[in-house]
Structure formats: structure tokens, C-alpha cells
Amino acid sequence: MLLFVNFANDFMQYKFLQEALWVSMVLGIGCGIVGCFIILRGLSLMGDAISHAVIPGVAISYMLNINYFIGAVIFGIMAALGMGFIKENSKIKSDTSIGIVFSAFLALGILLITKIQSSIDLNNILFGNVLTIKNEERTLTYLAIAGVLLTIFLFYKELLLTTFDPVMAKASGMKVKLINYILMTILTVITVVSLQTVGAILVVAMLITPASTAYLLTNNFKTMLLLSALLGAISSVIGLVVSVSYNLPSGVVIVLTSAVLFLIAFILSPRDGLIINYLKTKKL
Amino acid sequence: MLRIENMSVIYPNGVRAISDVHLELEEGNIYGIIGPNGGGKSSFLKGILNLVHHTGNVYFNGQSIQNIAKQIAYIEQKENIDKTFPITVYQCVLMGTYPGLGLFKRPGEREKNAVEEALRQLKLYDYKNVQIGELSGGQFQRVLLARALVQESILLILDEPFVGIDINNETIIINQLKELARSGKTILIIHHDMETVEAYFDNLIMINKRVIASGKVSEVFNQENFEETFNNYTPTFNLQFKNTKI
Numbered sequence: 001m002l003l004f005v006n007f008a009n010d011f012m013q014y015k016f017l018q019e020a021l022w023v024s025m026v027l028g029i030g031c032g033i034v035g036c037f038i039i040l041r042g043l044s045l046m047g048d049a050i051s052h053a054v055i056p057g058v059a060i061s062y063m064l065n066i067n068y069f070i071g072a073v074i075f076g077i078m079a080a081l082g083m084g085f086i087k088e089n090s091k092i093k094s095d096t097s098i099g100i101v102f103s104a105f106l107a108l109g110i111l112l113i114t115k116i117q118s119s120i121d122l123n124n125i126l127f128g129n130v131l132t133i134k135n136e137e138r139t140l141t142y143l144a145i146a147g148v149l150l151t152i153f154l155f156y157k158e159l160l161l162t163t164f165d166p167v168m169a170k171a172s173g174m175k176v177k178l179i180n181y182i183l184m185t186i187l188t189v190i191t192v193v194s195l196q197t198v199g200a201i202l203v204v205a206m207l208i209t210p211a212s213t214a215y216l217l218t219n220n221f222k223t224m225l226l227l228s229a230l231l232g233a234i235s236s237v238i239g240l241v242v243s244v245s246y247n248l249p250s251g252v253v254i255v256l257t258s259a260v261l262f263l264i265a266f267i268l269s270p271r272d273g274l275i276i277n278y279l280k281t282k283k284l
Numbered sequence: 285m286l287r288i289e290n291m292s293v294i295y296p297n298g299v300r301a302i303s304d305v306h307l308e309l310e311e312g313n314i315y316g317i318i319g320p321n322g323g324g325k326s327s328f329l330k331g332i333l334n335l336v337h338h339t340g341n342v343y344f345n346g347q348s349i350q351n352i353a354k355q356i357a358y359i360e361q362k363e364n365i366d367k368t369f370p371i372t373v374y375q376c377v378l379m380g381t382y383p384g385l386g387l388f389k390r391p392g393e394r395e396k397n398a399v400e401e402a403l404r405q406l407k408l409y410d411y412k413n414v415q416i417g418e419l420s421g422g423q424f425q426r427v428l429l430a431r432a433l434v435q436e437s438i439l440l441i442l443d444e445p446f447v448g449i450d451i452n453n454e455t456i457i458i459n460q461l462k463e464l465a466r467s468g469k470t471i472l473i474i475h476h477d478m479e480t481v482e483a484y485f486d487n488l489i490m491i492n493k494r495v496i497a498s499g500k501v502s503e504v505f506n507q508e509n510f511e512e513t514f515n516n517y518t519p520t521f522n523l524q525f526k527n528t529k530i
Contacts, residue, residue, distance in 0.1 A: 040369060157382045157390070164369050164379065167360050171333040172383035172435070173353025219415035221370045 007241045017244065020130045023138055024236035024254065027190075027197050028206065030145040032232030033152060034190050035211030036225050037183060040163050045095055046083070046184075048204040049102035051191045053079030055109025055200055058125055063116055069140055069192055076188030079105050128199030128251035130240065141193045148186050155182060160221065197236070198251035209258040210235060216262075216269040231261055285310055286332075286349075286439065286470055291340035293327040301327030303494050305340070309487075311438075314461060314471045316485035316501070318478070320514050323492040325474045329441050332472075333358055344439060352439070354383045357432030359442045362424055367417040373427050374412040377402055380431035395434070402430040407456060422453025429457055433464075440464065440471045447476060458484055481505060 011017050038047050057075030061068040079101050086097035113122050124132070133141075152159060161169045162179045170176045187207075194203045214227035239254030267274045286309040293301040302324030309315055319325045331338040334350060335358075342349040349356070357380070371379075380402075381395040391399075403409045406426045416424060425445055432440055440461070446454050465471055472489075475481065481488065481501060488504050490496040490513040497504040497513070 040366075154388050157379075157385065158387075161379050161382045164371065164376075165360075165365055167335065167364070168358050168431075169383070170335055171353070171356055171358035171441075173350065173356075174383055215370065219370045219417075220372060221375065224370050 004241060007245055010244065016131060019138060020133065020250075021237065021240055023133055023141055024130050024197050024240050024250070025233045026142060026145050027194050028210070028232030028234070028236035028254075029229040030148055030190055030232075031194060031203075031206040032210040032214070032228035032230070033225055034148060034186055035207040035209075035232070036214065036221070036228050037152075037159055037163055038187065039208050039211045039215060041183075043187070044204065044208045045098050046080070047187055047191065047207045049083065049098045050076045050079055050184075050188055051195075051200045051203040052109075053102045053105035054188070054192055054195070055125060056105055056112055057109075058195070059109055059112035059116065063112070067136075067140070068195075069137075069144075072192040072195070073188055075105065076192060077185060080184040080188060124199070125195060126199050126201050127249055128195060128197050128202070130197040130250045131244070133196045137196060141196065144189050144193045148190050151182065151186055155179065159183065198254055202251050202255045205255040205258060206232065206235075209255070209262050213258070213262045213265045216265045216272045219271065231258065235261060285345060287343045288332065289341045289343070291328075291331050291338050291342060293324070293331040293336055293338045295336070300493070301336075302331065302491065305331075305495055307489065307495065307498055309470060309472075311345075311470045312465055312468045313487050314465045314473065314485050315487045315489055316473055316475045316481055317489045317491060318475055318481065318513065319491035319496075323513070324494075325491050326443055328489075328491055329358075329443060329472065329474065333441065355436065355438045357435045357437035357440045359425075359428045359432055359440070359445060361443050361447070362421065362428060362445075365428075367419075367424065369416065372413050372415055373408055373419070374399060374403070376416055376427055377408075377430045377434055380434040383435060398434045398436075399430075402433040405433065406430045406460060420449075420453075422449035422457075425449055425457060426453060429460060433460075438469055440469055442471070442473045444474050444476060446480075478510075 011021065035047075038044060054072040054076045057071035057073070058068045059071075060075075061071030064071070082101045083094075083097045086092055086100065087094050092100075110122075113125075158169075158174060158179050159182075162174065162176050166176050190207070191203050194206055198206050210231035211224070211228045213231050214224045217227055218224050235258035236254050239257040240250055242248065242257070243250040243253040265273065270276060286307075288305050288307040288309075291305040292303045295301060305328065317325050317328065327336060330336040332342050332349065333356065334353075344352050377399045378391055378395065381391050381398065385391065385395070400409075403412055406429060408423070408426055408430060411419065411423065416427060419427065429445075445457060449457075461471055461473070473485070475484070482505065485501050487499065488501045489498045490504060490509050492513045492515065497509040
């Protein structure tokens with residue numbers, strides 16, 4: 001409790017803390033919502049891959065002195081397309097094509113960053129630091145999240161149907177491939193803007209952990225979206241408070257917080273928790 | 285009329301699943317499709333639906349099948365659908381209205397009423413708020429049929445709808461399908477139970493890499509066609525061919 005009182009004092013005093021808290025919360029909400037589609041489509045590995053594949057884009061953006069967002073999104077989309085292309089045009093399985101492409105992109109990224117020896121802090125890209133986020137980046141983050149949420153709202157029924165039953169959707173004339181590309185773009189954009197808070201290594205956790213926790217707690221998709229957004233926001237807030245109070249890296253603490261929430265749901269969920277499942281089998 | 289002209293389905297690895305299909309299927313009929321495993325039944329349906337690459341053309345009432353895609357209800361094998369997906373029976377059936385709604389449009393009163401009606405018709409109303417994973421195989425098959433009803437489809441294609449379900453569910457489903465056929469829908473069903481062929485279908489398509497026979501059940505469901513379709517397999521179960529030539 002004292003922790004939160006101290007944080008509240010600092011929070012009122014320092015504007016950068018207020019800004020960091022809002023950004024983290026909004027990112028938590030955005031990742032939570034996108035994550036629901038990702039886990040239900042079995043794309044968790046894809047999310048992880050894209051977050052690593054954007055790194056060369058970040059490096060090249062610094063070299064060209066343009067906003068890192070542009071380079072990162074381009075490389076993220078290139079990676080997503082590359083993975084799909086290998087899978088569709090060879091007998092290589094999906095997880096293998098993802099592994100090949102993202103490790104190549106990651107290696108290229110690390111090579112560029114070491115070679116250019118610039119002001120890029122590899123640590124910040126890999127692990128994020130929400131406290132150092134710049135004004136311009138913050139605005140970009142809000143705009144990007146707003147764009148992502150608006151796209152999901154507009155294409156909600158197409159995204160839902162193609163996630164649940166893509167074959168029926170395709171047979172009924174829905175543009176399943178186009179919807180997949182839209183989702184890949186959304187995934188790339190949200191990953192790139194999350195680099196600031198949790199970094200490339202851990203961003204996948206922001207996407208899949210709150211969504212998985214929500215998945216264990218409800219059998220209703222809309223409730224899952226809301227819960228996941230809420231859990232994402234809560235993880236971000238608690239994570240930030242703890243990280244600031246104990247001077248720990250914010251991304252790491254946010255991810256650990258969401259993992260703890262997942263663990264609680266995993267054990268105690270009244271629907272699918274370990275305990276309830278154990279009691280059910282005992283009854284039988 | 286569903287008109288299939290010279291359709292062949294050849295997969296990228298060179299496997300020829302089904303060749304040279306020429307068929308004309310009348311509206312208002314249920315067509316049973318039988319054949320051995322790996323005989324190309326599913327590929328035949330997927331070819332019609334444009335889910336796999338194929339040669340030849342498929343027309344429905346003179347227009348390309350792609351133009352009426354929104355009114356095609358395809359119910360794939362229920363095992364291929366993720367039953368842990370967090371949706372209720374009601375939400376699952378409501379999805380049947382999605383293809384017919386324009387971009388950015390949401391289901392309104394009309395669509396919601398159609399869902400309620402379909403749930404009543406298939407005796408699912410009491411389950412409307414149940415998550416789909418809690419249903420039996422037969423109940424879930426009825427949910428998928430209810431979804432096809434609200435799609436207002438003119439062509440229904442079902443891949444093995446009666447596998448793994450009990451006789452009560454099977455009866456509800458076949459009666460509903462017969463009613464749909466009477467109202468003018470064209471229905472294609474892949475079927476495995478040879479003993480119910482005559483009771484369920486008026487027409488039959490027998491497939492083994494090509495169409496072996498097609499026509500009225502009373503005309504084509506005989507031992508000669510059966511043996512050719514099932515690679516000279518002689519049925520050991522009690523199958524009474526009414527029109528046997530041997």
C-alpha cells in the first residue's frame with residue numbers, strides 16, 4: 001500500500017511519470033485487444049517473430065535519420081509476408097518458416113546496430129524504457145493505437161468470422177487473405193509502438209499473456225476482449241508502479257505482473273482453473 | 285441449376301484428386317455424395333466452392349458460382365472447428381448473417397430475429413447462451429445447420445454431417461434438410477452410412493477419383509456402381525440394392 005502512496009506522490013509531482021503511466025496503460029489496452037485475435041488464431045509465435053524482425057528496420061531508420069516507426073513497420077510487414085511466402089510455396093511448415101525468417105532478420109538487426117555504432121541503445125530496443133519516451137513518440141503511440149482499435153471496430157465481424165471459421169468465411173466469399181493481411185499489419189503496428197514500453201524481446205508477452213488470462217476466465221468473446229484490455233492495463237500500471245519504486249526495468253516488471261495474473265487465473269479460474277478441473281475429475 | 289463443367293482438382297504436389305466432372309444438379313434436391321476415403325469427395329466440394337485450385341467452370345443458374353458465394357453455406361467436418369472458441373450458440377449462429385451484411389454493417393433486428401427463429405427450428409433455443417464446447421457432437425452439428433439457415437443460402441454443402449452423432453440429432457437434421465430442399469434449396473451432402481442412402485436422398489453422386497455414376501438413387505445405387513466406386517469391395521453389411529443388375 002505504501003508503495004502506491006509513494007508512487008502517487010511522485011506521480012502528482014512528475015509529469016514524465018504521468019505520461020509514462022498513460023502510455024503504458026493505453027498500450028496495455030491495445031495489446032490486450034489485438035492479443036485476443038492472435039491467440040485464438042494460433043499466431044503467438046508469429047507475434048514473437050515480428051517483434052524481433054522489426055529490429056533491422058529500427059537500425060536503418062536511425063541510419064537514415066527517419067522515425068524508427070516507419071522502418072520498423074516496413075520490416076515487420078516484410079517479415080510477415082516472407083514467412084507466409086515460404087510456407088505457401090514450399091513444404092516447409094509454418095513454425096519453421098517463422099523461425100527461419102525472424103532469426104535472419106534479428107541477426108541482420110544486431111549486425112547493423114553493432115556496425116553503425118550509433119546512439120541507438122540496443123538495451124532500449126530489446127528491453128524498452130517507457131520513462132524515456134519522447135513527446136513525438138508518445139503522440140505516435142496514441143495515434144497508432146487509435147488506428148488499430150478503429151480498424152478492429154470496423155472489421156470486427158470479418159475478423160471474428162475468419163478467426164473462428166476461416167473455411168466457411170472463404171466459401172461464403174469473404175476476402176480471408178485480405179483480412180489476414182490487415183491483422184498482420186495491425187500486429188506489426190502494435191508491436192512496433194510497444195517497443196518503447198517492453199522492448200522487442202518481451203512485447204509478445206503483452207500480446208498473449210493478458211489475452212490468455214482472459215481466455216481462461218470467460219466463454220464469451222466480447223467479454224474476453226474487455227477482460228484482456230483490462231488485464232493489459234492493470235499489468236502495465238502495477239508493473240510501472242513497482243518498477244519506478246524499486247528502480248527496475250519497466251518492461252520486465254510489466255511482463256512479470258501479467259504472468260502472475262495469468263498464474264492466478266490458471267490455478268483459480270472458476271471455469272478452467274487447475275483447482276476446479278481437479279475437483280471435477282475427483283467427482284467423476 | 286448447379287452446372288459443373290469439366291472440373292478437375294489437381295493439387296500443387298501433382299496429386300489428381302478428381303477429374304473431368306460434368307454434372308448438372310437441379311434445384312430443390314438433396315444430393316448424397318458417396319465414395320471411398322481418398323476418393324476425392326471433399327476435393328469435389330472444395331472445387332465447387334473455389335477453396336482449392338481447379339480447372340473447368342462452375343455455374344449456378346447461369347452465373348459464375350463466385351457471384352453467389354454469399355449465399356453458399358458450407359458446413360465442413362465439425363471436428364475441424366475449434367470448439368474451445370469463446371462464443372455461445374447464439375453468437376455462433378449469428379455469424380451466419382455476416383457474409384450477407386455489407387462492409388462495416390452490424391447485425392440488426394432482422395438478423396437477430398432470424399437467429400432466434402433458426403434456434404427454435406433446430407430445437408436449440410434452450411442452449412442459446414451455452415458455450416459451443418459444452419454441446420454434444422449432434423447439438424453442435426445442429427448449431428452449424430442453424431448458422432446455414434440464417435445465411436439464407438440457396439446452396440448448402442455439408443461434409444459428413446452425420447458422423448459421430450446420435451439418431452435423434454440425425455433425424456432432426458435430415459428432416460430440416462428435406463424441408464429446405466422442398467423450399468427450393470440445392471443441398472450436397474457427403475455421406476458414409478450406406479444403409480441410410482435410400483431413406484435420405486433422392487439423388488446420388490458416386491465418386492472415386494471421377495464421377496462413377498450420378499442420378500436418381502433408384503437408378504444408380506446398384507451393386508455394379510457400388511463395386512466400381514468402392515474398388516471392388518463387396519458390402520458385408522445388409523445392403524438391399526433395389527435395382528441391382530447382378
